[in-house]
Amino acid sequence: MAWGQSARAASYPFRLGVASGEPDASSVVLWTRLAPSPLNADGQGGMSNTDVTVEWQVSKTSTFAALVASGSVAARYADAHSVHVVAGGLAADTDYFYRFRAQGHISPVGRTRTAPAPGTAGRDLVMAFASCAHYESGYFTAYRRMAEDDPGLVVHLGDYIYEDPATSGAVRLHVGAETVSLADYRVRHALYKTDPDLQAAHAAAAWLVVPDDHEVENNYAGMVRNDSSPVLTAAQWTARRTAAYRAYYENMPLRPSAAPTGNAIPLYRRVRWGSLATFHLLDTRQFRDDQACGDGWKVCADADLPARTLTGAAQESWLLDGLAQRTATWDLLAQQVFFARQLDGAGAANMDAWDGYRASRARIEQGWRDRAVRNPVVLTGDVHRAWANELKADYADPSSATIGTELVCTSISSDGNGSGDTAVPYASNNPHLKFYADRRGYVRTTITPTQLRADFRAVSGVTEHGAPVSTLRSFVIADGRPGLTQV
Numbered sequence: 001m002a003w004g005q006s007a008r009a010a011s012y013p014f015r016l017g018v019a020s021g022e023p024d025a026s027s028v029v030l031w032t033r034l035a036p037s038p039l040n041a042d043g044q045g046g047m048s049n050t051d052v053t054v055e056w057q058v059s060k061t062s063t064f065a066a067l068v069a070s071g072s073v074a075a076r077y078a079d080a081h082s083v084h085v086v087a088g089g090l091a092a093d094t095d096y097f098y099r100f101r102a103q104g105h106i107s108p109v110g111r112t113r114t115a116p117a118p119g120t121a122g123r124d125l126v127m128a129f130a131s132c133a134h135y136e137s138g139y140f141t142a143y144r145r146m147a148e149d150d151p152g153l154v155v156h157l158g159d160y161i162y163e164d165p166a167t168s169g170a171v172r173l174h175v176g177a178e179t180v181s182l183a184d185y186r187v188r189h190a191l192y193k194t195d196p197d198l199q200a201a202h203a204a205a206a207w208l209v210v211p212d213d214h215e216v217e218n219n220y221a222g223m224v225r226n227d228s229s230p231v232l233t234a235a236q237w238t239a240r241r242t243a244a245y246r247a248y249y250e251n252m253p254l255r256p257s258a259a260p261t262g263n264a265i266p267l268y269r270r271v272r273w274g275s276l277a278t279f280h281l282l283d284t285r286q287f288r289d290d291q292a293c294g295d296g297w298k299v300c301a302d303a304d305l306p307a308r309t310l311t312g313a314a315q316e317s318w319l320l321d322g323l324a325q326r327t328a329t330w331d332l333l334a335q336q337v338f339f340a341r342q343l344d345g346a347g348a349a350n351m352d353a354w355d356g357y358r359a360s361r362a363r364i365e366q367g368w369r370d371r372a373v374r375n376p377v378v379l380t381g382d383v384h385r386a387w388a389n390e391l392k393a394d395y396a397d398p399s400s401a402t403i404g405t406e407l408v409c410t411s412i413s414s415d416g417n418g419s420g421d422t423a424v425p426y427a428s429n430n431p432h433l434k435f436y437a438d439r440r441g442y443v444r445t446t447i448t449p450t451q452l453r454a455d456f457r458a459v460s461g462v463t464e465h466g467a468p469v470s471t472l473r474s475f476v477i478a479d480g481r482p483g484l485t486q487v
């Protein structure tokens, strides 16, 4: 049915755009949040304290001449007027358009895609992944360029927002103090979602999202806080985590099964892309032991303690059980922090990354070898630099077998324009680290049954809006042969 723009009861409520996510072979989540005044300090986006009906439509065409699914849902005041519609009954491996209507206004149109049916590879998949979009550090041009690549799927590996306060003199400014309350986090998510480049990336494809630390606070580890500002009691820290996870859920195209309970949010999950790929989305924050020897780069014997874990025991078992299923050519471990061993000139390593949890890493690597996983590929964010790494049976022995591959995306904007350096730091200590680049951007992968190609995409800068994008380097991972071949 055609929608007209009649009887507008309020000002335009779709200022945060639309999003979709979590596709399976017959359904996808459609998201929006009503907020005619997104930055109101109460976090309510200019909405009243009543629930509002939101209608939604899915069609194979952008004219919506024929609908394949439609319905209506309540945007609840209690949820900051966000909606998470599970649009079902869809065909596998199919492109769709979707939109919403509320208060007499029609939303922008988004595109999304369902996964291939189980046991089928479907079309080749262009999957782009990204992380670390600091609003004050620069424009989100890389999100715009990602949308222009027309991906079939986007994976976001965390630091989707940053919690720190508004500064002065940055490219553009946060609003308000460091985020602590639910209202603070709601406003911060709204600020980011008002960005037109981010909106374009959401509208272009379905997303799979996992948070890292900054969605709550820098470098937290499980229930342990590693940041002393602002001063919080234990109860205030628990309340802050509760607020942060709640706002994260409200603002992301997650399935209702990912809704948080108190200060916990169930986020590690598998998303199956037919027989082509399985995405194992990991949560390396909520269940980790605290950083060994304090965070930062350290020479730290405690990092080797066998009981240390980055995933928690339950998630580790869940991951290894999932890897044993081998339902797809490619097993992609989509996670947050640097996986391969990386040493500096003094032999120190990053205690916030897997190097601070070496036994945990070894159990997972040995786990996929024991289970004869054909193509394990780790996808990583966090470090604001692009890297391509070979994972080794013995990191101390460069001639040992390559047992997997890691692709690390740089940041969307965090750390500003970057130096352009491409020399691998401390290369002689890290012969398995094959590529490094200090520019902002993302990784565009093209996944087929015979190879996974990775194009390291970079914009020339982020302090000016609209920079062009180019491919710095491309690698291929061949089916059945872990490791990188430069194209």
Ligand SMILES: [Fe+2]
Residues within 6 Å of the ligand: 132, 133, 159, 214, 382, 383, 384, 414
């Ligand atoms: Fe970051």
